[in-house]
Amino acid sequence: MDLFTPLTLGTLALRNRIVMAPMTRSRAGTDGLPTGIMVDYYRQRASAGLIISEGIAPSADGLGYCRTPGIYNQAQIDAWRSIIDAVHSEGGCMVAQIMHVGRVANALNKPAGSRTVAPSALRARGEMYTDQQGMLPFEQPLELPLEEIPRVIQEYRIATENSFAAGFDGVELHCTSGYLPAQFLCSGTNKRTDGYGGSAANRARFALDVLAAMASVDGAGRVGMRICPDNPFNDIQDDDPQRTFEYLLGEAGKLDLAYLHVMRYPKGRVDNVALGRRFFGDRLIGNESYILDEAQQAVAAGKLTAVSFGRNFIANPDLVERWQDGLELATFDLATLYTPGAEGYSSYPRARA
Numbered sequence: 010m011d012l013f014t015p016l017t018l019g020t021l022a023l024r025n026r027i028v029m030a031p032m033t034r035s036r037a038g039t040d041g042l043p044t045g046i047m048v049d050y051y052r053q054r055a056s057a058g059l060i061i062s063e064g065i066a067p068s069a070d071g072l073g074y075c076r077t078p079g080i081y082n083q084a085q086i087d088a089w090r091s092i093i094d095a096v097h098s099e100g101g102c103m104v105a106q107i108m109h110v111g112r113v114a115n116a117l118n119k120p121a122g123s124r125t126v127a128p129s130a131l132r133a134r135g136e137m138y139t140d141q142q143g144m145l146p147f148e149q150p151l152e153l154p155l156e157e158i159p160r161v162i163q164e165y166r167i168a169t170e171n172s173f174a175a176g177f178d179g180v181e182l183h184c185t186s187g188y189l190p191a192q193f194l195c196s197g198t199n200k201r202t203d204g205y206g207g208s209a210a211n212r213a214r215f216a217l218d219v220l221a222a223m224a225s226v227d228g229a230g231r232v233g234m235r236i237c238p239d240n241p242f243n244d245i246q247d248d249d250p251q252r253t254f255e256y257l258l259g260e261a262g263k264l265d266l267a268y269l270h271v272m273r274y275p276k277g278r279v280d281n282v283a284l285g286r287r288f289f290g291d292r293l294i295g296n297e298s299y300i301l302d303e304a305q306q307a308v309a310a311g312k313l314t315a316v317s318f319g320r321n322f323i324a325n326p327d328l329v330e331r332w333q334d335g336l337e338l339a340t341f342d343l344a345t346l347y348t349p350g351a352e353g354y355s356s357y358p359r360a361r362a
């Protein structure tokens with residue numbers, strides 16, 4: 010068994026175990042609309058066993074970064090359909106990463122009338138880029154009233170329905186990196202005194218309710234989850250991440266999800282991969298700074314079921330072929346990582362014509 014061995018995860022059929030990790034590339038249009046160059050970009054990378062899309066907002070409130078896509082209206086669904094059709098026409102498999110940023114936002118990056126919401130009215134320290142004014146502080150969020158939480162959970166269900174209507178093979182809950190589910194999970198960002206705050210069980214309730222809502226659409230076999238316990242990204246911290254994530258995974262493990270996607274770094278107080286293996290050992294996608302040899306060994310030894318690669322896919326649309334045939338990898342240009350247009354995005358050539 011190695012990275013080139015086909016694999017079934019829930020209802021997802023992967024032709025190899027080289028997964029493209031989710032990467033926000035800021036190539037969408039205004040109001041979260043996917044663009045034509047996104048069709049080219051994803052089509053070029055369809056030989057991955059599975060493509061996990063960039064983070065996609067389930068609602069206008071869920072947008073926070075400039076030029077990022079949504080999946081909450083018909084125009085967006087139609088635009089995504091062109092992307093999925095292109096990936097499928099190349100024999101690929103693709104899931105939508107559903108990402109609600111919560112408080113990690115600036116109003117200039119969001120459609121008019123949308124709000125910035127969080128479990129508690131605590132502003133994240135730090136800044137984010139806006140096209141209009143460069144770097145600006147994160148927005149002060151509104152605390153979600155208890156009676157509004159079911160509506161936010163339903164946004165994830167509708168985003169899942171919309172993803173399937175567009176043709177995505179599955180959906181992944183983005184449950185790390187300081188975004189909304191992580192804001193609920195972690196004690197530093199969740200000061201609620203109702204059923205969604207306090208104990209680990211209460212803080213995990215939001216993510217578990219969301220997973221159940223996503224699984225209600227067409228079964229848990231089309232739903233995955235991404236975690237990185239003790240990841241401080243976007244000003245997030247938890248008093249006891251081991252306990253929080255043990256609880257979350259213990260409950261999520263009962264749902265028969267397609268997979269768990271675990272980032273091993275930054276290394277905090279938790280051994281993320283070991284924790285993931287305890288609950289999802291037979292369907293665990295590992296990530297973060299893997300190179301080919303190490304990934305091959307982890308899969309051969311049964312430590313991981315598959316491995317996802319982010320940065321390696323940026324300048325190597327044909328990463329699978331390059332590794333299969335021992336070809337050299339290209340390096341990407343940092344300057345065009347998030348800039349508009351095809352340059353440094355869909356412009357990277359294959360090794361062989």
Ligand SMILES: Cc1cc2nc3c(=O)[nH]c(=O)nc-3n(C[C@H](O)[C@H](O)[C@H](O)COP(=O)(O)O)c2cc1C
Nearest residue numbers: 030031032033063064296297298299317318319320
């Ligand atoms: C440009 C860029 C954008 C990213 N955007 C996302 C994202 O939208 N969602 C997410 O879960 N991770 C995101 N990540 C993290 C990657 O999925 C991945 O965890 C990271 O690149 C480490 O994997 P690698 O060492 O194979 O690159 C992003 C990473 C990069 C480099």
